[in-house]
Amino acid sequence: FIVVITVGFLASKYSRRGSVSGFFLASRNMHWLPVGASLFSSNIGSEHLIGLAGSGAASGVAIATYEMNAIFILMLLGWFFVPVYMSSGIYTMPEYLRLRFGGQRIRTFLSILTLLLYIFTK
Numbered sequence: 001f002i003v004v005i006t007v008g009f010l011a012s013k014y015s016r017r018g019s020v021s022g023f024f025l026a027s028r029n030m031h032w033l034p035v036g037a038s039l040f041s042s043n044i045g046s047e048h049l050i051g052l053a054g055s056g057a058a059s060g061v062a063i064a065t066y067e068m069n070a071i072f073i074l075m076l077l078g079w080f081f082v083p084v085y086m087s088s089g090i091y092t093m094p095e096y097l098r099l100r101f102g103g104q105r106i107r108t109f110l111s112i113l114t115l116l117l118y119i120f121t122k
Contacts, residue, residue: 055063090096094107 088099094110097106097110
């Protein structure tokens with residue numbers, strides 16, 4: 001716990017958060033290992049550690065194919081969306097939606113939809 005807190009304080013002390021690029025992309029100076037670890041850890045939650053283990057025990061290994069297929073879908077989405085994001089000069093999906101559809105309403109709708117989906121699907 002102390003190590004995590006120390007790393008967090010050191011990272012916040014030496015980071016450049018004065019711009020959108022500095023905040024979301026770490027000024028494009030971060031090594032691939034922390035980026036990959038962050039993506040992995042943000043995807044793993046209690047439903048993976050407990051829920052999928054219970055589903056696997058109840059229905060066998062077939063539940064694992066669902067998670068294995070997610071690897072390929074995420075890679076496909078990455079190959080499709082990363083060039084679009086980079087060519088547009090944006091960093092987040094709400095920025096893309098504002099650029100693509102215009103206005104603040106789409107961002108508000110996305111925020112409400114994300115909250116509702118998070119509440120009712122967990």
